[in-house]
Amino acid sequence: MIRALSFICLVILWQAxxxxxxxxxxxxxxxxxxxxxxxxxSGALLTxxxxxxxxxxxxxxxxxxxxxxxxYMMGRIRTIDRLLDPWIVILLNIPALxxxxxxxxxxxxxxxxxxxxxxLNKLPNVVITIREGARSLSQELEELATVFNFSVMxxxxxxxxxxxxxxxxxxxxxxxxxxxxxxxxxxxxxxxxGIGFQINLAFQLFDMRLLLAYALPFIALxxxxxxALVQPFERRVSRWRNNDA
Amino acid sequence: xxxEVSIEAKAFISDKNCxxxxxxxxxxxxxxxxxxxxxxxxxxxxxSLIRIIAGLDKDFLGAVSYxxxxxxxxxxxxxRLLPWRTIRDNLKISTPHEQQEYCAKLIDIIGLSxxxxxFPGQLSLGLARRVAxxxxxxxxxxxxxxxxxxxxxxxxxxQELRRELSRIIDASRTTTLLVxxxxxxxxxxxxxxxLFSKTTxxxxxxxxxxxxxxxxxxxxxxxxLKQKIxxxxxxxxxx
Numbered sequence: 001m002i003r004a005l006s007f008i009c010l011v012i013l014w015q016a017x018x019x020x021x022x023x024x025x026x027x028x029x030x031x032x033x034x035x036x037x038x039x040x041x042s043g044a045l046l047t048x049x050x051x052x053x054x055x056x057x058x059x060x061x062x063x064x065x066x067x068x069x070x071x072y073m074m075g076r077i078r079t080i081d082r083l084l085d086p087w088i089v090i091l092l093n094i095p096a097l098x099x100x101x102x103x104x105x106x107x108x109x110x111x112x113x114x115x116x117x118x119x120l121n122k123l124p125n126v127v128i129t130i131r132e133g134a135r136s137l138s139q140e141l142e143e144l145a146t147v148f149n150f151s152v153m154x155x156x157x158x159x160x161x162x163x164x165x166x167x168x169x170x171x172x173x174x175x176x177x178x179x180x181x182x183x184x185x186x187x188x189x190x191x192x193x194g195i196g197f198q199i200n201l202a203f204q205l206f207d208m209r210l211l212l213a214y215a216l217p218f219i220a221l222x223x224x225x226x227x228a229l230v231q232p233f234e235r236r237v238s239r240w241r242n243n244d245a
Numbered sequence: 246x247x248x249e250v251s252i253e254a255k256a257f258i259s260d261k262n263c264x265x266x267x268x269x270x271x272x273x274x275x276x277x278x279x280x281x282x283x284x285x286x287x288x289x290x291x292x293s294l295i296r297i298i299a300g301l302d303k304d305f306l307g308a309v310s311y312x313x314x315x316x317x318x319x320x321x322x323x324x325r326l327l328p329w330r331t332i333r334d335n336l337k338i339s340t341p342h343e344q345q346e347y348c349a350k351l352i353d354i355i356g357l358s359x360x361x362x363x364f365p366g367q368l369s370l371g372l373a374r375r376v377a378x379x380x381x382x383x384x385x386x387x388x389x390x391x392x393x394x395x396x397x398x399x400x401x402x403x404q405e406l407r408r409e410l411s412r413i414i415d416a417s418r419t420t421t422l423l424v425x426x427x428x429x430x431x432x433x434x435x436x437x438x439x440l441f442s443k444t445t446x447x448x449x450x451x452x453x454x455x456x457x458x459x460x461x462x463x464x465x466x467x468x469x470l471k472q473k474i475x476x477x478x479x480x481x482x483x484x
Contacts (some may be wrong), residue, residue, distance in 0.1 A: 140325055143301050147319045148339040148384070158338050162329040240329040240364050 059118035067126025075134025133167030165237030252307035269448035278418035282431035285441030318386030324373035326365035348383035
């Protein structure tokens with residue numbers, strides 16, 4: 001309820017601000033809404049939205065599926081941790097833009113380069129979070145699994161993943177927001193479709209209407225994914241905590 | 246076929262790189278179906294002994310041997326349940342498929358039927374300990390290791406559980422090692438009783454054999470045995 005009220009306040013503020021400023025610099029919500037509808041009807045909005053969403057999903061899944069096993073191994077096996085730790089620190093500190101530009105130079109302006117660059121930027125974040133989780137795995141439950149002869153599958157499903165759940169949820173959350181921001185940048189720099197490409201176009205034409213008409217639906221979509229997918233997952237993995245005696 | 250324990254020494258490396266020796270020579274064996282009790286004060290190395298026999302601690306001098314086909318059931322000192330699974334799932338996960346029916350029977354006997362859908366965090370300690378007991382018994386172990394299984398339960402419940410446990414291990418002829426600091430509990434459950442010394446590193450100070458089969462232990466015999474144990478403990482303290 002309060003959230004909705006706060007949202008309405010924002011829209012009213014926006015309208016007021018647009019009335020005070022030049023329409024070219026800040027078009028009001030109604031004009032932007034009309035532009036969104038227009039772009040949607042022509043099919044352009046959907047095409048670009050889909051292109052960006054697919055890139056976000058691909059980069060996100062790539063970073064998670066590589067980062068989780070690496071982070072787990074680093075958290076469990078000391079030698080691997082020592083071996084890979086410098087790499088992770090370097091990767092963590094290279095500016096995203098450098099990775100993106102390098103990857104475009106080496107691999108060309110391709111889809112692989114775009115998705116790979118975003119995934120590589122996200123990777124150290126996943127690794128570090130999962131490593132922290134793997135380090136804090138309970139020794140007692142490991143012993144339990146050993147004594148009761150848990151199969152590898154059962155160990156994973158019932159003792160390891162539930163303990164890593166909160167860490168996975170945390171890295172998913174920060175990951176998603178990082179990935180979609182970066183995807184817009186790789187699109188701006190080297191792709192010919194997607195929201196980032198359209199925003200670049202709008203910027204060159206100095207078309208605020210178009211810029212907002214592409215930015216807002218995309219933000220809405222990401223908010224939807226966050227509340228409809230990520231948050232329920234987070235609640236699910238911590239469900240057992242909320243059952244106090 | 247028996248459980249043979251022959252430990253020469255067990256030490257922990259403490260922080261300052263110096264080792265602290267906790268177990269001295271410990272030698273005993275339990276024949277199939279026999280129940281042994283290790284009696285000693287808290288912190289005397291009883292849990293270390295259980296961990297060594299369970300194969301969780303391999304850093305010791307000596308050997309533990311039992312037939313390879315024997316299955317091991319352990320009741321840890323704390324219930325050690327998976328907090329994110331219901332009681333039903335906790336039991337289901339650790340019980341092999343062919344033993345699920347037997348597990349259901351145990352759930353009935355130990356009185357857990359009403360609590361199956363709860364999470365471990367919702368249980369009292371007494372209930373959680375009962376779940377841990379059922380979990381260990383349900384795999385039909387050949388060796389059952391019990392680490393203070395009834396500590397900090399009210400006496401009435403503890404007695405009731407001891408009776409049930411005794412009945413179950415008698416029926417299945419399970420070789421059992423019980424570790425406890427409660428003299429009455431040790432007497433009530435065991436055929437042989439190993440009294441650990443109070444000194445560190447601990448060793449077996451004296452072995453008591455229950456005079457009658459433990460199933461037919463009379464209150465007088467139990468009293469006599471208890472007196473002997475108490476005497477032995479106080480003799481050591483004087484020394």
